[in-house]
Amino acid sequence: MIVVKNLCKNYGNKKAVDNVNFGLSKGEVVSLLGPNGAGKTTLMRMITGYISPTSGSVSIFGKDIGEQRIECLSQIGYVPENGFLYFDMSVMDFLKFCGEIRNIPKQNLWQNIKHAIEIFELEDVVEQKIENLSKGYKRRVGLASAILHNPDILILDEPTEGLDPNQKVKFREFIRNYSKEKIIIISTHIMEEVEALADRVILINSGKLVKDTSPEELKHLFPENDIKTAFYKITNEVK
Amino acid sequence: MRQLYALIQKENLIFFSGWGLLLLGASYIVLSMFLNFFIGGFFVLDNKNLYSYFSFQNVVxxxxxxxxxxxxxxxxxxxxxxxxxxxxxxxxxxxVMAKYLSCCSSVAFLLFLSFPLWIYCNVYYQTDNLNIISSYIGCFLMGAAFCAIGSAISAICTSSAIAYISTSTILFILSFMDFSKILYNLKLQQATYSRLQNSLNLDYHFYDFITGQISFDNFAYFILLSCLGIWLTIRILEYKKG
Structure with missing residues (x-):
């Protein structure tokens, strides 16, 4: 379980995240929605312990991320929005490196790498340097690296950016299969993705949690019965 | 241990895969040999301890x-x-340790490049090999301490160029600063004054190594300097998280 309690993050006078509270249980696929600069990435960075909150806490299966960082992070697979790959490494070297720093036992490492390569169809590029890959392949390498240790929590920031339509379909399929016993947090601007994948939507605007509901409910909040309109109306209403 | 090894391997893979290592090795050898032959007076001095080579290693x-x-x-x-x-x-x-150890392995590689000179001297001169080993140890310890300080400065900077300039400046000050002017104002007794002055000076400890006078305080000085750099790097990274 993830419990986010009174979470705040200030940058100078600006409140990037303002008193956010929610809890997530296994089996949930949650979509973090919000306009640019709403605080989604800051929120995800605090959940992953990359930045410390100004106040409040994040607990991962009962452990505080600030106090038991390593135990918490061993259960998280995180794909940040912007390039976090080592361009000088080959895909195989990078995946092996990810497996080793996550302490995957040697006997399982190759099996896990092979599995991740199969899921994201990276067979043709395993020996290539990451810098020579297309944007879509880079994204797939990132996703493959995040699931290597079979984490209970998957946090993905704009995961389908750069993927072609075929890969998007496969990604959705993967999320559906993977989410059965896991917690998945996806930050995205693509509403079709929210409708197709999420069980729950957390809408953030100006750092505040403004809606915590299901995509279906969000869709029917306004007479237009459209999730895009709902998003537009809610985020502008708050402003 | 496995995590540490994987991180060191990653650092070295990235560093050694490009032209970086080749350029670095070439720069080191050209600079060291230039100072050794043209300024240090390699052929003039009685080179039984390779003094002309080691005495410029702090500058290099x-x-x-x-x-x-x-x-x-x-x-x-x-x-x-x-x-x-x-x-x-x-x-x-x-x-932090993985990055530090990876930098230290580069320093060891650079020092290894000078081995042919040692072999040459062994063939043509009567060398004091124990003194040369002591000089290599001194160079490595100094290099390791410099790596720790450089790592801390790199943790503050977002630009490699600024990190380079800042590290060079700080290392220059640390190596050549005359502590006597600061200590003089403290009005210490003469014995304490000179002892403190020597203890703080990096060059003083380094020259002890290259003249073959290894002592505990010389080891302690460089090890403490390395620890300080590593600790500072950790603190800076923690601070930046907040």
Whole structure:
């Protein structure tokens, strides 16, 4: 379980995240929605312990991320929005490196790498340097690296950016299969993705949690019965 | 241990895969040999302890080591890979140690490049090999301390160029600063004054090594300096998280 309690993050006078509270249980696929600069990435960075909150806490299966960082992070697979790959490494070297720093036992490492390569169809590029890959392949390498240790929590920031339509379909399929016993947090601007994948939507605007509901409910909040309109109306209403 | 080894391997793979290592090795050899032959008077001195070579290593390291350490954290920050590293189930101390040890392995590689000179001297001169070994130890310890300081500065910077310039400046000050002027104002007794002055001076400890006078305080000085650099790097990274 993830419990986010009174979470705040200030940058100078600006409140990037303002008193956010929610809890997530296994089996949930949650979509973090919000306009640019709403605080989604800051929120995800605090959940992953990359930045410390100004106040409040994040607990991962009962452990505080600030106090038991390593135990918490061993259960998280995180794909940040912007390039976090080592361009000088080959895909195989990078995946092996990810497996080793996550302490995957040697006997399982190759099996896990092979599995991740199969899921994201990276067979043709395993020996290539990451810098020579297309944007879509880079994204797939990132996703493959995040699931290597079979984490209970998957946090993905704009995961389908750069993927072609075929890969998007496969990604959705993967999320559906993977989410059965896991917690998945996806930050995205693509509403079709929210409708197709999420069980729950957390809408953030100006750092505040403004809606915590299901995509279906969000869709029917306004007479237009459209999730895009709902998003537009809610985020502008708050402003 | 496995995590630490994987991190060191990654650092070395990235560093050794491009032209970086070749350029660094070439720069080190050209600079060291230039100072050794043209300024140090290699053929003039009685070179039984390779003094003409080792006596300029502090200057060479001030110019070369910042090029090794500048990329440690500054480039991770610049390319966004720091977010990946800091969200892995690995302690900050291990991350910092891995980068530090990787830099130290580059220093060891640079020193290894000078081995042919040692072999040459053994063939043509009566060398004091124990003194030469002591000089190598001194050079390595000084290089390791420089790596720790460079790593801390790299953790503050987002630009490799700024990290290079800042590290070189700080290492220069640390190596050549005359502590006597600061200590004089403290109105200490003469014995304490000179002892403190010597203890703080980096060059004083380094020259003890290259003249074959290894003592505990020389080892302690460089090890403490390394520890200080590593500790500062951890603190800076923790501070930047907040």
């Amino acid at each position: 390291f001030i110019l070369i080591i910042p090029a090794i350490t500048m990329r440690s954290w500054a480039e991770e920050r610049k390319f966004g890979t720091i977010e990946f590293l800091l969200t892995q189930p690995i302690s900050l101390a291990k991350l």
